[in-house]
Amino acid sequence: MDFFERQRQVKRMSFRLILLYVLAVLAIVIVVDLAVAFALGAFEAPAAELAWLMFWTSVLTGGSILLASLFRTIGLRAGGGKVARDLGGVLVPEDTTDLRLRRLRNVVEEVALASGVPVPEVYVLEDEQGINAFAAGWSPADAAIAVTRGALDRLNRDELQGVIAHEFSHVLNGDMRINIRLIGLLFGILFLAIVGRTFLYAGAFGGGRDRRDNQGSNPLPLIGIALIVAGSVGVFAGRLIQASVSRQREYLADASAVQFTRQTSGLAGALKKIGGLETGSRLTSPKIDEVGHMLFGEARLRSLFATHPPLADRIRALEPGFDPAELTALAARWRDAPPSGLAEDAAMGLAGPEHGGALPHHETRLPVNPxxxxxxxxxxxxxxxxxxESILEQFPPEVLARARRGDTAPVLLFGLLLSEQPEVRDSQLAVLRERHGDAAAADALAAVGWLEGLHPLLRLPLAQLCFPALRSHPLARRQDLLGTIDALARADGRISVFEYALTRLLHRDLYEATYDSxxxxxxxxxxxxxxxxxxxxxxxxxxxxxxxxxxxxxxxxxxxxxxxxxxxxxxxxxxxxxxxxxxxxxxxxxxxxxxxxxxxxxxxxxxxxxxxxxxxxxxxxxxxxxxxxxxxxxxxx
Incomplete structure (x- = not known):
């Protein structure tokens, strides 16, 4: 199945999701209508009064669900990072020196470059010891990848690579947008249970002596119970929807990750560690039910309407000869001595990426296979x-470090755009002095020295590595940088292909990350x-x-x-x-x-x-x- 066929499937999946949501809302509305009519004794009233009551109950119930869904969806407009932060995620600094975090960022950057998508924000769920991960966002431009502390500590580089490749397949396949929409829809469906508990409390514990005197005529407890029942219907429907849109996509993501990395041992190893370690893939966050459908592994121990295929089946799809009894043996071995990912890296010689070979001479025309x-x-x-891997290896370490930082990434972009023609460069430096001061012009000239000898094929990948760092700036600063970069590109009165590629891809990336469109x-x-x-x-x-x-x-x-x-x-x-x-x-x-x-x-x-x-x-x-x-x-x- 190619990329374009998957895009067609995602559109069909979106239609099915909306259909299931509508059916769930209708079921909840019917339950609430019947409960309210019973609580108010409306079944004995004239048919016209009963119809009028049920009409307004339906409007209020359906409207509440839709407004709650809309409210939650709008709250998620900040992108994938919002979902990660809601679950306690901590942003991984671009210049981190922590070995585990550096390894994580390196793997994410490699997979992003290999996928042809922007490098996402990277988060760690520090309080979660289970092995899990997710990708969230409305588009690749505002995506975030989050992994648990357990995944960082327990997985070796190959296993971490397999998990990250699995999550990137959700980015490429368009699953993220469905997943984040589902969070908003599920919140609306579950909202009535929250309202029901409020009504029940108000009816049962509020009002003092007046409540006792009028206990027999107080409908709030019955309405509260009805809403809780309706909320339970919503929970059931929500689990059904999660399961219906998740299971087959997990198989597809596993297969895509293997196709991507060309080895099954990494992904299979991560799944085996989930099955063999006591913490498994479980998460402790109270908000986990909202995002269960978008996780790498099952977040709760349950079999009814599970959002993921059985663990043994996922492993067997990767290793057909796998015996589930192996998980029992691994659990016994790791009970007293859990595995360390970094120690396994050292033992396997995975201290860094392999060299992919040098790029051809600057003027070489490369053969192409259509x-x-x-x-x-x-x-x-x-x-x-x-x-x-080869692209990242060919950047000097100091250049990579500057590309990852919000304060130095703009300087690299300025340096990439400075012309070799003295008169044009003088004009560009004048633009920098006018817009950002003498220090910015001097830094851009210094960047030319850092980039000396850079192969032309590396210019655009380096620029794209800089783009995520620019997202960290306030909106006004981003707009100012975009204006400066555009002015530098136009300084000689024409736009080269590289200048056009850099300015347009940067504008698209920052625009979509900001406005989700x-x-x-x-x-x-x-x-x-x-x-x-x-x-x-x-x-x-x-x-x-x-x-x-x-x-x-x-x-x-x-x-x-x-x-x-x-x-x-x-x-x-x-x-x-x-x-x-x-x-x-x-x-x-x-x-x-x-x-x-x-x-x-x-x-x-x-x-x-x-x-x-x-x-x-x-x-x-x-x-x-x-x-x-x-x-x-x-x-x-």
Whole structure:
């Protein structure tokens, strides 16, 4: 199943979720209607009065549920970090020196680079000793990954990598948005139980002597009991909904993690430690029922409507010869001496990532396999992970450290944009002095020295490593930085492919992290309605990778035939070069998943017409996929 098919499945899952929610609300409304009518003796009243009572009871009950769901959903608009903090999560500092936390951040960065998605915020649930994790957020741009202290302490690097890859599959598959919506919907369903307890308390314990004198006519306790019963119906419905949307997705996420890391031992080892350790995957937070469906492992010991498949079945899917009795043996071995992840790393020689090899010479045109590039969208394979390791290995440690910090990441971005032409650089430095002072200009010049010799293929990955650090700044500061970066890119009166890629991907990342929506209105589009936008995109791409008019036109026609066969649209030189793409994104992002798949194939066909890929073509392809929300792993040689 490819990325685009999974996107179609997510849309169908969203429809099923809404349907189940509506049915649950209807069941609760009926229970409350009947209980209130019984408590008030309305069944003996005229039919018109009974109908009127049940109408308003239905409106109040349904309205309360919907408002509670809406309230909780709005409260989650702050992104995945909000969910992690609600559960007691502590943000892992970018420059942490703690070995376990550094290992965690390294693994998350590697998997993010290999997946082609922004590096998420990373949290640790310090008070949780069970082995568990989750990914939360509305989109990859505002995602957060949280792991428990138990996972940090007990899992070795391979096992931690398997768990993180599992969670990233939820990011790539679009499960996160469903999960976070489900939190809001479940809160509304469970809300009546809270109101019922309040009514019961007010009726049973409030009012003193007046309560005793009027005990027989006080309907509050009965209404409270009815609401608690309705809340129990909500709990039942909520568990059913959680189970219905979670179990098969966990199998898919396990399979995706194995496909990603190309080894089953890490993920299977993590699951075995859950089964063999006393703490398992259990969590102690009182809010855990809200998020049970989005966790790596079952948070409670229960079998009815479990949100995850049985542990033994998950392990057996990874290791067909697995014997569940092995968990009993592991439990006996670890009862007095629980495993240490760092000690296992040292014993296995997993002190750091393997080298993936040096990048080619700056001017080399890389061979390209069209089928492999198109198939890799949203479906990272093991080579992509090794390439991510290689990318991180080739950055000097001091550059990586600066990219991860909120105060120094902007300086690196300024340095990446400073021109080699003295007159242009002088103009850029004047912009920095005007906007941020002399110190910022001096730091940007120093950054040029840090980045000396950096391979062009590493510029965009380094910029994307800087993006998460910029999210930590207040909104006004972020807007100021975006303005400065845009001014530096335009200082020479034109925009290169790299400058365009950096500015547009940064703006999209920060916008979506702040507002939980695309920077443009989302409307469904067809290939026919996007005809001119598609032609413009293919023309820009053809001119970026082909030096002469004839070869560019030939590549353009190959791409056009792939997505709009039989249509004759002459290639015209975009008046504003790569900036012509700005008008295309709102249209192209509205294409259906199957049409986006065709578009990516057409993009790759343009690039592959001469059998090689230049650095600008790689940067432009990554930008196209990023703006269309089709995450592209690093392109391997």
């Amino acid at each position: 089928g492999a590039v198109a198939a890799s969208v949203g479906t990272p394979q093991q080579p992509a992970y090794r390439r991510a 695309q920077p443009w209105p989302t409307r469904s589009q067809s290939l026919a309605s996007c005809r001119n936008a598609i032609a413009s995109l293919l023309a820009v791409l053809a001119r970026a990778g082909h030096p002469d008019e004839a070869s560019a036109d030939r590549a353009y026609q190959v791409g056009l035939a792939r997505i709009l066969p039989g249509q004759q649209i002459p290639m015209t030189a975009p008046q504003h070069g790569v900036l012509a793409l700005d008008g295309a994104w709102p249209l192209l992002d509205g294409l259906a998943p199957k049409d986006k798949s065709l578009l990516i194939q057409a993009v790759v066909a343009v690039i592959a017409e001469d059998g090689t890929m230049t650095v600008p073509e790689q940067e432009l392809t990554r930008t196209i996929c990023g703006m269309l929300h089709c995450p592209l792993p690093p392109l391997t040689t």
